[in-house]
Amino acid sequence: xxxxxxxxxxxxxxxxxxxxxxDQASTITIVSExxxxxxxxxxxxxxxGGEIDAARLNYRPSDFYVTHNVQPLLADRVSSINxxxxxxxxxxxxxxxxxxxxxxxxxxxxxxxxxxxxxGGVFSFTRLDDARAIEQAFSERSVQNAIVVxxxxxxxxxxxxxxHRGLKVTLAELAPRILSAAMDEIGASIMTEVLLNGGVEVxxxxxxxxxxxxxxxxxxxxxxxxxxxxxxxxxFGIGVRPNAGLARxxxxxxxxxxxxxRYMCTSAPDVYAAGDVAEAYDLVVxxxxxxxxWPNAYRQGAIAGAHMVGIEEPDQGGVAMNAVQAxxxxxxxxxxxxxxxxxxxxxxxxxxRNHRYKKLVFxxxxxxxxxxxxxxxxRAGIYTGLIRAKLDLSECKDSLLSDHFGLLSLPGSYxxxxxxxxxxxx
Amino acid sequence: xxxxVIHEEYCIGCRLxxxxxxxxxxxxxxxxxxxxTERNSIMPRLTIEESGPVSFALQCRQCEEPACLxxxxxxxxxxxxxxxxxxxxxxxxxxxxxxxxxxxxxAIQQNLLGNRIASKCDLxxxxxxxxxxxxxxxxxxxxxxx
Numbered sequence: 001x002x003x004x005x006x007x008x009x010x011x012x013x014x015x016x017x018x019x020x021x022x023d024q025a026s027t028i029t030i031v032s033e034x035x036x037x038x039x040x041x042x043x044x045x046x047x048x049g050g051e052i053d054a055a056r057l058n059y060r061p062s063d064f065y066v067t068h069n070v071q072p073l074l075a076d077r078v079s080s081i082n083x084x085x086x087x088x089x090x091x092x093x094x095x096x097x098x099x100x101x102x103x104x105x106x107x108x109x110x111x112x113x114x115x116x117x118x119x120g121g122v123f124s125f126t127r128l129d130d131a132r133a134i135e136q137a138f139s140e141r142s143v144q145n146a147i148v149v150x151x152x153x154x155x156x157x158x159x160x161x162x163x164h165r166g167l168k169v170t171l172a173e174l175a176p177r178i179l180s181a182a183m184d185e186i187g188a189s190i191m192t193e194v195l196l197n198g199g200v201e202v203x204x205x206x207x208x209x210x211x212x213x214x215x216x217x218x219x220x221x222x223x224x225x226x227x228x229x230x231x232x233x234x235x236f237g238i239g240v241r242p243n244a245g246l247a248r249x250x251x252x253x254x255x256x257x258x259x260x261x262r263y264m265c266t267s268a269p270d271v272y273a274a275g276d277v278a279e280a281y282d283l284v285v286x287x288x289x290x291x292x293x294w295p296n297a298y299r300q301g302a303i304a305g306a307h308m309v310g311i312e313e314p315d316q317g318g319v320a321m322n323a324v325q326a327x328x329x330x331x332x333x334x335x336x337x338x339x340x341x342x343x344x345x346x347x348x349x350x351x352x353r354n355h356r357y358k359k360l361v362f363x364x365x366x367x368x369x370x371x372x373x374x375x376x377x378x379r380a381g382i383y384t385g386l387i388r389a390k391l392d393l394s395e396c397k398d399s400l401l402s403d404h405f406g407l408l409s410l411p412g413s414y415x416x417x418x419x420x421x422x423x424x425x426x
Numbered sequence: 427x428x429x430x431v432i433h434e435e436y437c438i439g440c441r442l443x444x445x446x447x448x449x450x451x452x453x454x455x456x457x458x459x460x461x462x463t464e465r466n467s468i469m470p471r472l473t474i475e476e477s478g479p480v481s482f483a484l485q486c487r488q489c490e491e492p493a494c495l496x497x498x499x500x501x502x503x504x505x506x507x508x509x510x511x512x513x514x515x516x517x518x519x520x521x522x523x524x525x526x527x528x529x530x531x532x533a534i535q536q537n538l539l540g541n542r543i544a545s546k547c548d549l550x551x552x553x554x555x556x557x558x559x560x561x562x563x564x565x566x567x568x569x570x571x572x
Contacts, residue, residue: 014496040499040500040501042499042522043499043500043520046520046522051520052520056500056518056520058501059499059500059501060501294497294499294524295493295496295497295524295528298496298497299496302496321527321528323522323523323524323526323527325522325523330523332523332527334527377523377526377527377536378526378532378535378536379526379532380523380526380527380532381493381525381526381527381528381529381530381531381532381534382529382530382531382532384493384527384528384530385529385530385531388530404477406473406475406532407475407484407531407532408475408476408477408480409477418487418530418531419432419434419482419484419487419531420431420432
């Protein structure tokens with residue numbers, strides 16, 4: 001079998017590792033427009049912050065392609081797909097035939113249109129080359145004042161990293177508060193305070209509307225409210241939109257992302273999509289949607305890979321979640337922690353002075369559907385497990401926020417199921 | 427592969443497993459030195475849960491499909507090629523806590539004693555019998571091929 005994978009990140013790795021568990025004979029080609037081997041995108045902010053060197057960005061050992069018998073086709077871009085002929089064309093002129101094709105094309109950084117985007121010192125932040133370009137700017141000139149556009153998880157991470165490097169950072173978020181998608185007002189206000197204490201200027205309800213330059217390098221920006229801010233670096237950290245153009249052009253069904261079923265199959269035979277580009281099942285909202293997070297990307301890649309080699313294990317669904325740290329204070333948003341809906345109930349515990357906040361959201365059946373944690377993230381995964389398990393928690397709700405919270409706070413049957421070991425129950 | 431099995435009905439909450447886990451992961455492997463001089467740089471890899479008469483020691487469950495492995499952004503979480511055990515390569519971990527966010531048993535802990543890293547049971551790597559199992563006086567922990 002000839003397998004072609006477009007993309008070279010978590011989804012591709014998930015697919016390759018799963019395929020090779022069962023099948024050594026098929027050929028696997030990975031096509032990636034980036035010239036680099038497999039690296040970890042979510043580690044880029046750790047690299048930018050100076051916490052790790054470039055070598056630690058390697059998500060898998062450098063001989064991964066060899067050990068997994070993969071033919072990498074790097075620094076080349078797939079220009080079109082022909083689902084009828086089962087071929088993809090690349091910009092370098094290659095025509096690759098496939099028996100199975102996986103589109104793991106990820107997302108494109110969202111950059112709002114404005115004047116001055118092509119100015120030096122203006123960056124998005126999704127690729128190694130972005131991080132390297134910022135790094136190069138640091139070595140070539142004295143960079144002191146940065147503006148980060150986007151107060152979500154990505155913007156927070158970039159802000160934290162730039163502060164680590166000693167920059168004075170202004171964070172601009174168009175919504176009335178930072179982390180408006182992931183966090184509720186209390187969680188966001190605590191993280192805002194953490195940023196302010198760290199010397200970050202936080203501007204909400206405001207964003208950059210125009211970029212000005214001197215000698216080709218950014219010198220200031222005009223904000224939406226008309227004010228002017230001097231700066232010598234601008235980073236867009238708004239987020240990504242699915243990179244689904246190839247699929248759309250090939251007549252494959254695309255909504256916001258590429259539409260897939262529980263096996264990551266698209267509307268075209270033998271074509272799969274997974275990761276940030278795919279609109280896959282989310283078990284909390286009980287519908288398909290795009291959720292650009294690393295665990296989903298890896299798992300969906302693995303499911304697609306398994307299906308390719310004849311293993312039909314449907315996706316149980318993802319849970320939208322993310323973790324961020326600012327100035328050492330960790331924060332997590334898991335599932336629907338920020339949704340208020342009729343019939344939902346909330347348990348919350350707040351200690352603003354210690355930058356601690358815990359909030360659990362339950363639906364009308366007393367199933368946990370979301371959690372927000374700031375400061376104390378100990379054993380957070382138990383909450384994620386409960387969200388996945390869709391368990392009636394009415395009996396033990398009150399102990400879920402206790403300081404001694406653990407598996408013993410949970411119904412005995414669930415506890416024993418988990419404690420005996422997933423997959424090793426007797 | 428061999429896994430640690432918990433028998434909560436036999437656990438008497440003596441915490442010897444915790445003590446010996448700490449010693450095992452100390453540099454000196456000496457109980458006095460581990461507690462006197464190394465306590466600020468090492469932590470036990472298991473969690474004791476206790477409520478009324480029920481208690482047990484919880485280590486990484488060595489899941490068949492480990493959520494930590496798919497969530498890990500650094501590649502630190504991996505399967506040992508020889509034993510198949512889920513391990514954290516601490517030299518590659520950056521302490522992003524994604525694994526903590528997804529582990530359904532809450533068996534992974536933050537180690538903030540040095541560089542931020544995720545801390546979990548390593549089955550006393552290379553040992554025939556993990557220290558917690560070997561030192562449990564009541565066979566509330568056993569090490570079995572499952």
